[in-house]
Amino acid sequence: MVRVIGHIDLDYFFAQVEEVENPSIKGRPVAVCVFSGRTKDSGVVSTANYKAREFGVKSGMPIVLAKRRLEGRDPIMIRMEITKYEAVSERIMELARSHVDILEEAGIDEAFFDLTIGSRGDFNSAASVARKIKETILEGERLTCSVGLGRSKAVAKLASDSAKPGGLMVVSPDSTMAFMGSLNVGNLYGVGPKTVKTLEGLGIGTIAELARADVSLLQDYFGRKLALYLHAAANGEDDDPVEERQEPTQFSRIITLKSDTTDAEEAMNQLTEAADDLRSRLISRKTSFRTLSAIAILTNLSTKTRSKTFETPIWDLSIVKNALADLFSQLSDSADREFRRVGIRLSDLSANSDQKSLAEYVGEP
């Protein structure tokens, strides 16, 4: 059975939400920014609307540089409000979910869906559903999105990329290679700059070239699993299923220090608010963790982590304070540079499901 897979992507999401909230800014360059608080304009652009992109402003760009690019162009620089976008995202995901068989959220502004059953394998019928989803989101939230349909997640993702902004791209199984063969490998889902560079060294630049590449050669450079995935994805044949996401697998909080430090204790002191936030997340989600990590981003912007896994689940972050201090001191010992940003990650999570505990007690004396 040929699958019918879709990918939906909200256009320049954070900035578009801001435009909907304040339509008078439409037509001007808009950049939604993360201000780190270190200096007045330290931080990066999270999302820019298309007007701002015309001037070369894009995600991850330092705010000061973006401001320079937009000088004299009447720009709007907006502080990112993540909870606002989360609320909008949640409503949109439910709208979309009601039209498809399965919806897999893949970040705050995108999702994969499976329409194999709903469309009975027919791409035309799936295209009608996709148009309906786009309409519903436009009417309900005034937001535009891009949708791609294809025979696999990798193809659907490429299709939605090519539909940006605001379009619908349908790639039938027959047209898969014609559609993506000439695209660069870097366009493939899961292929970042690093992988592109390695592939380049192997003389592989396009998806068609990757599709023809020798799998055992790829294995030497990427390991078995990634090599098989790359090859399958390039052939439009990856069988990665669309699955409803379960609970998050990690929580983390990371902050930028006012000034760099080599002092682990100083780093810890700056993290009390982040730790409190993580503690309340554990409580509100009735979740425990087993792995605790200290994260440091050094002056040269490289990332270092040290972690510790406990034998039993930990419900209260405060009882492992000493362990955290230990991890940070390990980091400061191994790092030959200063900390610029520091953070805490909790992973290996498990939820205390009330239903499960009830079930456990059934039949107990």
Next chain:
DNA sequence: GTATGCTTTCGGC
């Protein structure tokens, strides 16, 4: 050899 568990890094948005 395969399975499993833990640590660290990577890539995406």
Next chain:
DNA sequence: TTACGGCCGAAAGCATAC
């Protein structure tokens, strides 16, 4: 000229057990 966040999930890399 330089400039620089805060998350997430996945998997590579390594060790150990069988």
